Amino acid sequence: MKVAITGAFSYSGRYLAKLLLDAGHTVVSLSSRFAPIAAAPLTSQEVSRVEKHPLDFDDEKRLGAALEGCCVLWCTYWIRFERNGDTFAAAADRCARLFEIARQAGVRRIVYTSHTHATEDSPFVYIAGKARAASALRASGVASYAIARPCGIFGDTAGESILMNNAAWVLRRAPLFLLAGDGQQRFQPIHVRDMAQLLLELGALENEGAPSEERDACGPDKPTAVDLFQHIASCVHSRAVVSAPGMLSTRLVTQMTKPINWYTGDVILDTDDLDLLCSGLTQAEVPEDPAISRRRSLFTWLEDVGPHLGNEYISSMQRYYYQRA
Template identity: 25%
Template sequence: MNILVTGGDGFVGRHLCAELVDRGHTVTSLSRSPDSTVLPDEVETTTGDVTDYNSIVDAYEGKDAAVNLTALPPLNEPRPGTFHDTVCIGGAVNAAHAASQHDVDRYVEMSSLGAEIDSPIAYWRTQGLGDMVVEYSNLDWVVLRPSFIFGEGSETFAFVKKYTTPYVTILPDGGSHPTFQPIWVRDIATITADALEDEKHVGKAYNLGGPEVLTFREVTQMLYQAEGTPVKIFSVPDHLTRIGLYAVDPIPQIPFGINQARALEMTNVTEHNQVDAFGLDESDLLSLSTYLKKETGRSIQTST
């Protein structure tokens, strides 16, 4: 197949493009500022912004399939001048319409677990609306909703390091929440490629997670263990954290605010992990603890 991947040189996209090339597909990566150095030599690059329909529509010409990976980071506040609704909703409208105009046969929308139109958190609310756009289109669509995706360059890792400190750190309610079900980026790349290739997935949305359910406390401890750095976690009442994050929300230099306060209360775990629809069992997936141990050679405890 001839496949277009929007956001193809991003964290997930570079792994997906490599997977698709390995499977013998012709792949084009579209992004605002293409970086061919992170992609296999076989991948073509093109410039476009999903918030600008005219800049992307021609890229869909002659494509058999497309994947939309573009979104703003869910954990940090968007940089000034960018908004979740213009990217997650407007981007979904533009990408789906462009694919429809060029009769693209298969379309995969990368959403996220928790994407609901009534979510109090802007990222998940706009993702839910973006999903609805795709699901009401005339495309042969598949929607994937993973929990947080981890791997080298993961935004989740970066967020934890911004939010915590080594040796001693303070977390709301000791980090007992939020809870995650982290899934490895290469496992997501495999699942996405399967969703493109197998027509049995058309018209379905899948909630996906990895083999471990972890609290914010556990993720924090594991990341510092991987560095060989001890960390002792102290607890602060939830309501004090929320007050503090609401207070700093208007300050653009601080990457936390109202949405982060609300996100601290979330549960990002599947009720039923639908990786089984792709012939996978949770035991087939790489866990965060195993990944960190392989990367660092250090023993990683999932609960301390």
């Protein structure tokens, strides 16, 4: 079958593309990238088998032509920050346009990656935008759809997991690692290979009559912020003290990261990220989903990649904004 992915050469899209190619499908990539951001898991032969088209929202005719003959579209498109006048609301509108173009091109099922606990009236603009795109999909009139709800993705290599890697980078260098609030907020991310497997299943390639569905994309470990960063510290043999004194606001902690931003030329975390991480919304909506317990453990992965985690800083700005070719 012919299928399409936004970003078959980016993060989770690469692992999904690998599963689809292994199953013998023809993969169309809609992206500004014509080469993967990292070598694994696609071989150069597999990269050459992917049909490459630009994800150009200003050229709807071309996008429609690229989607002709595709039965499923996976839309992972999103922006990392509101930046240079671009907003999450605008990104949601672009997703809505893409859903309409796909429907008109004859795509039968669309799979979209949202976020846990995303609601349109959320004070967190990142997930309010996600909810807006998800609503557009539900109303799109496409034959059927699926929505995956991650709150974080980790794996497969240390350098691919920007949040975990950069926390380890700080822990390897600083004597003190201060957290906002009481550090008891839980975080339940999914391994990227489990994310790809879930996305594949949500595509329902073998089942034309599959109903629309919405599922959490979360892993089995749900540590508090204190437990998570203490575990990272122990995996990288850091002696830093991880502490949540309880009186630090997210704004103050973000201010304290400014020297890191200045040194790296990046934005390690902005207040929106930290507010969301401290909101209690970064965990499954349906914790009893039996698939969750079968997935890869965050703690085990951290132990496995510990020696490589945080040796080098990974820049979000480089990955999401300057290396777009």
